[in-house]
Each structure stands twice: as C-alpha cells, then as structure tokens.
C-alpha cells in the first residue's frame with residue numbers, strides 16, 4: 001500500500017532533509033495526541049532540519065492509540081502536519097519520531113524498559129490534566145485514584161503515568177544509570193511542579209531513598225505551550241489527502257502560530273530547540289499565566305457561552321460581533337490587569353489572539369474546548385477572579401464565563417438539546433445537578449471544593465456575581481447575556 005513514506009509527494013510539501021538513520025530514542029513521549037504531533041515533535045523536526053543530530057522520539061501510548069500506532073509504524077513513523085493559515089496551507093512531513101510503542105501492541109515490560117535505555121535524556125508528556133492523577137484541591141498525588149492504588153500495590157506493573165515514571169527511575173537508580181528530565185507539555189499551571197509532585201508523591205510511598213535520589217538528580221522543567229491543534233476529523237484528514245495525493249491517517253491540522261517557552265533546566269542535555277525559535281528562560285510562570293488567562297480563559301468563555309448559543313466552532317463565535325467584543329474585553333479589561341508579566345505588548349497579544357480564534361481555516365469545536373472544565377476553570381478564570389475580589393475591581397465577563405460553565409454542565413443548551421458533558425468530575429457534577437433546583441444550582445455547584453476551593457463559596461461578592469450572571473443566561477439565553485453584559 002502506498003503511504004507518505006513511499007509516495008512521491010507534491011513539490012510544496014516539506015520533507016525531512018536530515019539523516020533519519022542517525023536518530024536514537026533520546027526522548028520518550030507519553031501521549032501521541034493531536035497537540036504533541038504539531039508542537040514538540042514538529043519543533044524537534046525543525047531543529048533536526050537546521051542542524052541534524054540524533055534527538056529522536058519514541059512515542060508511547062498507554063490506554064488506546066493502538067490503531068494509530070500501527071498506522072504510524074506502517075509509514076516508517078512519518079506523519080503530516082498541515083499548517084492552515086488564512087492565506088494558505090503548508091504541509092510538513094515530520095521525521096523526528098523514530099519508534100513507537102503501545103500497551104496493546106507491545107508488552108508493558110517493553111515500554112518500561114524503553115525508559116531505562118541509557119541514552120534517554122528526556123521523558124515528555126501530553127497526557128491531559130487527569131493523566132497526572134493529582135488531587136486538584138491539594139495539588140498532591142491522589143491516593144484514592146484507582147490507578148495509583150493499583151500502582152502502589154504492583155509497582156513493577158504500573159498503569160499510571162506517575163507509576164511508570166517512578167518505576168523507570170527506580171530501575172535507572174538500581175542500575176547506576178543517569179536520570180532523565182521530565183518535561184510536562186500539558187496546558188496546566190506550573191506543569192513542572194505538577195508532574196514533580198505526582199512523581200515524588202508516588203516515590204515517597206514506595207521508598208524515601210528513591211524519592212530523595214529523584215529530588216536530587218531529576219529535573220522537571222516547566223513549560224508554556226501554545227498552538228491551536230483541533231482534533232483530527234474525517235474532513236481534516238480528507239483535506240490532507242487532497243494536499244498530499246496520498247492518505248495519512250496520523251496527520252493533523254493546526255494553525256500557523258506556534259510558541260514554546262521552556263525553563264532551561266535539563267539534567268542530561270536537550271535538543272537545541274532555540275534553533276526552532278523556542279524561548280529558553282529561567283522562569284516560565286509569567287508567560288504561562290499570560291497564556292492561561294488571556295488565551296485559554298477567553299477560549300473557555302467562548303466555548304461555554306458559544307456552545308449554549310448554538311455555535312459549534314470558535315471561528316463561528318468570532319464572526320458574531322458581541323462574542324468577538326466580549327473575548328477582547330475579557331482579555332484586556334479582566335485578564336490583562338491580573339498578570340505579572342512585564343515587557344510584553346498585551347494589546348498586540350490580545351489582537352493576535354482574536355485573529356487566531358477567527359481563523360476560518362481552523363474548525364476548533366466549542367465542545368472540545370468545553371471538555372474537562374472542572375480541571376480548567378481554576379487557572380483560566382478563578383485565579384484572576386480572586387485578584388479582582390481582593391482589589392474590588394469589576395469582572396462581569398469572567399462571572400458570565402463561570403456561570404456559562406455551570407449552565408453547560410447542567411446539561412441542556414439554549415435550544416433545549418442535551419449536552420454530552422465530558423469531565424473527570426462528571427459523576428459528581430451530574431448528581432449535584434440532579435439533586436438541585438435551577439434556582440439553587442449556583443450554590444449547589446459551588447460546593448465543588450475541587451473547583452472553587454473553600455474561599456470562593458463563602459465570599460458574598462463572588463456568589464452574588466455568579467448568581468447574577470446565571471440569572472442573565474437563564475432568562476435571556478447565553479447570546480443575549482453576552483450582549484447585555486457588554487452594555488453594563
């Protein structure tokens with residue numbers, strides 16, 4: 001069968017022009033999802049194109065992805081990224097992946113041993129918030145998580161990402177091998193600390209000596225990642241087939257914009273990512289805060305209010321003047337004043353975000369962004385709200401965003417259709433929704449301590465603002481609520 005590895009591709013398609021035979025597994029990556037393919041792997045491919053080298057990636061998928069991995073192997077671990085701008089497309093064949101392993105296709109033992117190869121310098125992750133098995137309320141390893149319970153009972157047959165990392169590090173320590181750096185590329189605040197807490201939480205339970213070895217020798221650089229990469233659809237894959245003249249089931253489309261800011265703290269070396277435009281810095285936090293509040297905060301706002309109003313995609317929301325204005329004002333009036341970053345043109349940043357959201361070539365589903373809201377709301381909206389409450393400044397659009405999430409997880413959109421709510425807390429949320437009358441829903445959902453903490457539900461100004469926003473949506477619908485909020 002002809003694949004992208006064997007086909008003659010059209011002239012404009014960029015292909016690897018380095019020697020792929022030189023690649024070794026220097027990085028092992030958990031989570032061959034949409035984002036990693038169009039971000040870390042692509043930027044590593046750019047470095048390889050610029051200066052060659054041996055920084056290959058072994059892709060690991062634990063629970064699913066066996067079909068994808070089989071398809072990737074069938075095309076020599078090559079795959080396509082289609083960058084889609086308002087003014088045209090660029091197809092890039094990425095060659096940085098040199099092997100892939102999947103728990104269904106390969107044994108777990110093979111997977112764990114891959115992390116123990118001496119040349120492995122970095123283990124990176126894009127496994128979404130829930131993959132870290134962290135209790136959001138405490139920021140520590142969730143010892144009630146069934147996978148964590150399992151991994152503590154059977155440490156040499158781990159099922160969770162923290163369990164696998166600790167087992168691999170334990171074997172490296174026992175064999176006298178150098179450690180690796182653990183690089184979280186998930187969009188969660190202080191991702192370096194989150195993964196460090198998960199790993200150390202597991203290691204402490206297994207052996208204090210192992211935990212102190214990890215503390216001393218392993219680094220957990222924090223990162224800020226940015227690129228909009230919608231999940232692949234039949235439509236996006238068909239478009240890529242037309243561009244290439246051959247099908248690539250592992251292909252992914254994304255926007256042209258890309259940004260990666262990394263804390264430069266690696267114990268066993270790293271690719272020269274600067275050569276691909278990556279910013280290597282000593283402190284990622286101000287960058288991450290800027291991105292989480294301005295980009296992700298407004299994205300979530302558009303996702304909840306947009307979905308309730310009947311918009312399927314973010315770019316459709318942006319064609320609506322009220323939504324467009326609300327997104328900009330949310331960024332500039334309510335999120336930018338809460339940031340600690342200096343030396344960045346935040347107006348220019350907000351304008352570029354509006355343009356990126358409006359990109360008609362991207363079909364980013366409001367439903368996709370709305371997913372897992374309980375894990376996202378704290379850093380995207382509630383962190384900024386806490387500052388507004390302390391300063392007594394106004395935050396009407398953030399209030400509408402939080403109330404929009406509450407309406408969304410209540411399960412019915414403004415047209416009366418049922419919403420397929422996906423969230424790690426969905427069982428808890430749906431019992432709260434089922435047990436509460438609409439008039440009591442705000443107070444009932446505020447009892448989710450994992451989301452709202454202990455402070456916000458007891459803050460009268462917070463509760464009142466969310467109640468007001470909830471009533472606005474309940475009485476006039478989400479779209480009119482956005483228009484009304486802009487008038488005040």
Ligand code: NAD
Nearest residue numbers: 031032033034035036126127128129131186187227228229
């Ligand atoms: P995706 O659904 O395509 O991929 C998620 C990957 O995580 C899959 O490979 C899946 O197998 C793995 N995974 C899920 N649960 C896991 C678990 N419990 N343990 C181990 N692995 C698990 O999603 P994506 O779009 O690639 O997003 C992945 C991460 O990238 C998210 O955290 C997101 O915040 C971040 N990110 C995504 C985008 C984007 O536009 N897609 C942009 C910036 C950051």
